[in-house]
Amino acid sequence: MPLRPSVSDDVTALPRGGQNAIGVALGLLGDEWTLLVLRHALSGTRLYGDWMRAMPISHAVLAGRLGRLTQFGLLERVVYSQRPERFEYRLTRRGRGVWPILLGIWSWELTHVERHAEELPRMGHRGHAFEPVLVCGGCAAPVRPRDLVGGFGPSGTWARSMPSATTRRRSAAAPGHQDGFFPQTTALVGNRWSCAMLGAAFQGARRFGDFERHLSAPPVVVADRLRTFAELDVVTASANGGYRLTPKGLAFFPVAVHTMEWAQRWFRSPEGPALAYRHTACGAPFHPRYSCSGCGEQLRGSAVQRLDQ
Numbered sequence: 001m002p003l004r005p006s007v008s009d010d011v012t013a014l015p016r017g018g019q020n021a022i023g024v025a026l027g028l029l030g031d032e033w034t035l036l037v038l039r040h041a042l043s044g045t046r047l048y049g050d051w052m053r054a055m056p057i058s059h060a061v062l063a064g065r066l067g068r069l070t071q072f073g074l075l076e077r078v079v080y081s082q083r084p085e086r087f088e089y090r091l092t093r094r095g096r097g098v099w100p101i102l103l104g105i106w107s108w109e110l111t112h113v114e115r116h117a118e119e120l121p122r123m124g125h126r127g128h129a130f131e132p133v134l135v136c137g138g139c140a141a142p143v144r145p146r147d148l149v150g151g152f153g154p155s156g157t158w159a160r161s162m163p164s165a166t167t168r169r170r171s172a173a174a175p176g177h178q179d180g181f182f183p184q185t186t187a188l189v190g191n192r193w194s195c196a197m198l199g200a201a202f203q204g205a206r207r208f209g210d211f212e213r214h215l216s217a218p219p220v221v222v223a224d225r226l227r228t229f230a231e232l233d234v235v236t237a238s239a240n241g242g243y244r245l246t247p248k249g250l251a252f253f254p255v256a257v258h259t260m261e262w263a264q265r266w267f268r269s270p271e272g273p274a275l276a277y278r279h280t281a282c283g284a285p286f287h288p289r290y291s292c293s294g295c296g297e298q299l300r301g302s303a304v305q306r307l308d309q
């Protein structure tokens with residue numbers, strides 16, 4: 001029995017002139033605890049106590065993240081026992097819809113990050129090993145960043161795409177190191193500045209001043225994040241004094257475009273999209289999909305499972 005009507009199947013209307021879908025999504029998902037909570041939810045976790053046992057997380061932080069995910073319509077708090085009254089958190093359609101983002105993170109960590117504190121789960125498509133291949137939803141051809149043209153749409157400005165600081169800075173030990181699922185991803189997108197910086201890099205920001213100006217970021221923050229990105233081999237200094245994404249950085253593209261796709265599916269500004277891209281080869285508006293590297297079939301979340309469970 002739901003405590004309140006589900007908001008999950010309706011698109012959330014954002015205020016005119018306010019933060020757009022990108023800003024909302026980065027503010028929500030650009031948080032390492034939120035990604036970890038969602039990762040476990042997608043593996044079937046529904047009970048508060050099960051998240052507590054699965055992660056080195058405090059009660060205050062877990063309660064806060066579950067509350068936000070419920071507020072944003074990714075989880076639904078449902079009574080599953082009347083006496084005593086007990087709740088569980090179920091993923092809504094909107095919540096299940098983040099699977100391509102998490103799958104992209106898993107694949108990137110598996111391919112590009114050598115060491116993990118614990119082994120990454122083995123994933124399979126219909127029982128066979130696979131990698132997700134980013135393809136165009138219109139023509140099914142594989143897509144790389146240079147195959148797309150476009151940029152900001154009617155609600156897209158740098159200012160409106162900035163995530164707001166809604167979660168407090170974490171002070172406990174870094175879960176990325178203990179959990180071992182995505183240690184480098186958390187350094188890349190685990191907080192709002194990193195997220196916005198990486199987004200700006202994919203949007204073409206190349207120079208220190210680009211990041212500073214587009215994001216209205218303090219220079220010390222820009223310098224700190226660029227140093228971290230360089231240490232992770234995600235960006236490299238180029239000969240003309242700028243920065244460019246390395247092959248490892250470009251390989252994070254599927255995560256970025258699936259995040260944008262999810263954001264714009266569920267959050268809409270009245271002016272229109274924040275970002276609009278076309279696939280040059282087929283001319284269609286770009287909607288990302290994954291195909292299976294093993295059998296070529298288009299991936300659906302329900303057909304991707306852990307192989308070792």
Ligand SMILES: [Zn+2]
Nearest residue numbers: 136139279282
């Ligand atoms: Zn296409």
Ligand SMILES: [Zn+2]
Nearest residue numbers: 125292294295
């Ligand atoms: Zn397959």
